Amino acid sequence: MNGPDPIEKSLFEVPPQAEQERMVEAILFASAEPMTLAQITGRMPHGCDPAEALVTLMRRYEGRGVSLTRVGDAHAFRTAPDLGHLMHLEATEHRKLSRAAIETLAIVAYHQPVTRTEIEEIRGVAVSRGTVDQLIELDWIRFGRRRMTPGRPVTFVVTEHFLDHFGLESARDLPGLKDLRAAGLLDNRPLPGAMTPPDDDDGQTGQSELFED
Amino acid sequence: MNGPDPIEKSLFEVPPQAEQERMVEAILFASAEPMTLAQITGRMPHGCDPAEALVTLMRRYEGRGVSLTRVGDAHAFRTAPDLGHLMHLEATEHRKLSRAAIETLAIVAYHQPVTRTEIEEIRGVAVSRGTVDQLIELDWIRFGRRRMTPGRPVTFVVTEHFLDHFGLESARDLPGLKDLRAAGLLDNRPLPGAMTPPDDDDGQTGQSELFED
Amino acid sequence: MPEPLPEDWTQPPRSPTERLADEALIVDVDGFEGPLDLLLMLSRSQKVDLRRISVLQLAEQYLVFVNRAQALRIELAADYLVMAAWLAYLKSRLLLPPEPGDAGPSAEDLASHLAFQLERLGAMREAAARLMGRDQLGRDFFARGIPETVERRKTTTYTATLLDLMRAYARIRTRDEFRPYAFDRENVFTMEQALERLRALIGHLGDWSDLVSFLPEGWDASPARRRSATAAHFAAVLELAKRGDVSLRQSETFAPLMLRRKDGA
Numbered sequence: 001m002n003g004p005d006p007i008e009k010s011l012f013e014v015p016p017q018a019e020q021e022r023m024v025e026a027i028l029f030a031s032a033e034p035m036t037l038a039q040i041t042g043r044m045p046h047g048c049d050p051a052e053a054l055v056t057l058m059r060r061y062e063g064r065g066v067s068l069t070r071v072g073d074a075h076a077f078r079t080a081p082d083l084g085h086l087m088h089l090e091a092t093e094h095r096k097l098s099r100a101a102i103e104t105l106a107i108v109a110y111h112q113p114v115t116r117t118e119i120e121e122i123r124g125v126a127v128s129r130g131t132v133d134q135l136i137e138l139d140w141i142r143f144g145r146r147r148m149t150p151g152r153p154v155t156f157v158v159t160e161h162f163l164d165h166f167g168l169e170s171a172r173d174l175p176g177l178k179d180l181r182a183a184g185l186l187d188n189r190p191l192p193g194a195m196t197p198p199d200d201d202d203g204q205t206g207q208s209e210l211f212e213d
Numbered sequence: 214m215n216g217p218d219p220i221e222k223s224l225f226e227v228p229p230q231a232e233q234e235r236m237v238e239a240i241l242f243a244s245a246e247p248m249t250l251a252q253i254t255g256r257m258p259h260g261c262d263p264a265e266a267l268v269t270l271m272r273r274y275e276g277r278g279v280s281l282t283r284v285g286d287a288h289a290f291r292t293a294p295d296l297g298h299l300m301h302l303e304a305t306e307h308r309k310l311s312r313a314a315i316e317t318l319a320i321v322a323y324h325q326p327v328t329r330t331e332i333e334e335i336r337g338v339a340v341s342r343g344t345v346d347q348l349i350e351l352d353w354i355r356f357g358r359r360r361m362t363p364g365r366p367v368t369f370v371v372t373e374h375f376l377d378h379f380g381l382e383s384a385r386d387l388p389g390l391k392d393l394r395a396a397g398l399l400d401n402r403p404l405p406g407a408m409t410p411p412d413d414d415d416g417q418t419g420q421s422e423l424f425e426d
Numbered sequence: 427m428p429e430p431l432p433e434d435w436t437q438p439p440r441s442p443t444e445r446l447a448d449e450a451l452i453v454d455v456d457g458f459e460g461p462l463d464l465l466l467m468l469s470r471s472q473k474v475d476l477r478r479i480s481v482l483q484l485a486e487q488y489l490v491f492v493n494r495a496q497a498l499r500i501e502l503a504a505d506y507l508v509m510a511a512w513l514a515y516l517k518s519r520l521l522l523p524p525e526p527g528d529a530g531p532s533a534e535d536l537a538s539h540l541a542f543q544l545e546r547l548g549a550m551r552e553a554a555a556r557l558m559g560r561d562q563l564g565r566d567f568f569a570r571g572i573p574e575t576v577e578r579r580k581t582t583t584y585t586a587t588l589l590d591l592m593r594a595y596a597r598i599r600t601r602d603e604f605r606p607y608a609f610d611r612e613n614v615f616t617m618e619q620a621l622e623r624l625r626a627l628i629g630h631l632g633d634w635s636d637l638v639s640f641l642p643e644g645w646d647a648s649p650a651r652r653r654s655a656t657a658a659h660f661a662a663v664l665e666l667a668k669r670g671d672v673s674l675r676q677s678e679t680f681a682p683l684m685l686r687r688k689d690g691a
Binding site for chain 3 (some may be wrong): 043091094100103110121174185
């Protein structure tokens with residue numbers, strides 16, 4: 001029970017940077033899930049600021065068998081992808097996703113926030129409830145904010161777990177996103193003459209606007 | 214998934230030592246169990262000898278936030294012992310005792326030694342086991358001697374810790390009924406048909422009066 | 427609506443290989459994820475960039491496909507037939523010069539939108555493939571195998587003060603006193619006592635005097651005793667006034683209650 005010690009000590013001095021780095025290392029190593037800066041800070045003695053430690057730590061693990069990766073706002077230690085073949089025993093059997101599920105996932109990722117109707121428009125076919133459920137269950141997509149259009153439809157966005165699973169720092173790092181946007185393929189182009197209401201969003205930026213420059 | 218490559222390659226050349234170290238690092242990181250040398254060797258490309266890699270790796274993690282430790286004849290990464298305190302979150306929560314608990318405590322204090330049946334008689338309601346347990350856990354009451362009556366029921370008395378907490382020298386110092394009435398604590402009897410008794414917020418005066426004589 | 431399919435889809439004589447390909451397609455009909463998917467597949471046979479695709483030709487291909495499926499009595503889902511009807515309409519619009527006064531989008535706009543949809547679907551499909559081809563957690567890279575669980579030690583401190591304790595006890599005892607109203611005689615001054623005292627005192631009463639001045643000694647120290655004595659004396663003077671022994675006077679509400687002996691009493 002060295003409970004009160006670190007807290008009391010922290011009232012007097014903040015641990016030196018090297019010590020903070022060790023702490024961040026221990027905290028992140030211990031967690032299988034990515035941890036946000038706030039979560040890390042919450043675990044450290046009062047007065048610590050792990051942001052700098054994260055930077056030095058990331059550098060320290062560069063090229064190692066384990067690396068410190070960014071996942072959205074969070075960080076996690078992950079084995080280097082080039083060593084994956086050594087871990088085949090740890091590999092978890094993934095349920096094979098249906099084509100519909102894979103495509104729906106990609107559409108959510110590239111078009112988020114996206115409504116079910118929009119997904120159906122893109123795929124040209126109804127999205128079955130099971131497909132969406134499966135992706136939600138995998139914690140790869142989740143409900144986003146409602147669209148401020150008639151009917152206030154819900155939108156879908158990808159989760160941090162999705163980023164973690166596919167080794168993406170952020171949704172902006174999706175492969176080919178820039179090209180798709182440049183080609184106008186992420187635009188919500190309504191059918192000419194169709195009565196689609198103008199998509200006056202409440203300022204939500206979709207993936208097509210993510211790279212406003 | 215570059216599965217076959219390294220294996221085939223390994224038939225021809227053994228990875229350099231630095232690479233083997235990376236491999237051992239990743240394997241131990243991802244493993245759900247501590248791994249023996251034989252198990253690690255089994256995971257690595259043919260011709261590797263992880264013993265040396267283990268030694269260098271162990272040295273590499275010396276003084277870090279995690280360390281490579283021996284567990285029996287196996288190896289595993291573990292949080293550095295001096296950082297163990299980061300692995301638990303201490304949270305203290307202050308809560309008011311429930312009405313049942315404070316009433317039970319009061320009865321024990323005023324009537325000790327008192328049996329559960331007597332407590333129930335005085336309170337007019339059953340005393341739950343949880344209430345008694347809580348007070349015992351708080352070390353405010355404890356079991357006293359058994360009553361020499363049929364059934365030999367256990368009695369409850371207040372503890373030293375109780376006296377300490379409430380600033381009393383002995384249970385006899387508890388203000389008597391008379392003092393309570395004099396302090397106005399017994400006055401606010403609810404009038405028939407009245408709502409709840411006014412929460413005697415002249416409590417401060419009450420208490421100071423109590424200690425006057 | 428899909429029934430009277432336009433008559434102009436009459437097929438040119440087809441080579442056996444083409445026919446085989448067609449049949450393969452038709453057998454595969456369950457494998458398509460809707461009409462757009464089918465169109466995308468058909469468009470691939472044009473072997474051009476989707477942007478330069480001939481929508482007219484694509485419409486024809488689609489209609490042929492649907493017709494053959496129907497000829498083979500393969501049941502097509504409604505949306506395939508809806509698409510067929512729409513493509514038939516589009517095809518006729520593309521072939522005929524626009525009628526004067528034709529409102530709405532032009533046939534070219536509709537065609538280019540269809541091309542856009544196909545291109546977008548194709549792009550999403552490639553994106554999906556690229557996504558699934560990425561290194562994946564639990565397959566190509568791994569999280570810590572022995573996560574160290576963070577122990578949440580929640581210490582709950584219960585607080586209670588002596589006052590809480592006494593209040594609780596008082597509460598219980600007060601409840602008790604509802605039943606047999608056991609008087610604490612020591613601290614209660616009864617009206618009978620007050621009457622007796624006052625009767626003895628008013629004989630000596632000259633001018634108006636404050637009721638409070640009649641309170642017995644030792645009863646003004648504690649509020650409870652004081653209250654009890656005041657109430658008893660108040661009730662007693664009311665009784666005396668009723669009998670005509672004393673006069674009462676009060677200048678305003680809550681002002682001191684004054685009394686004096688009634689003349690002639």
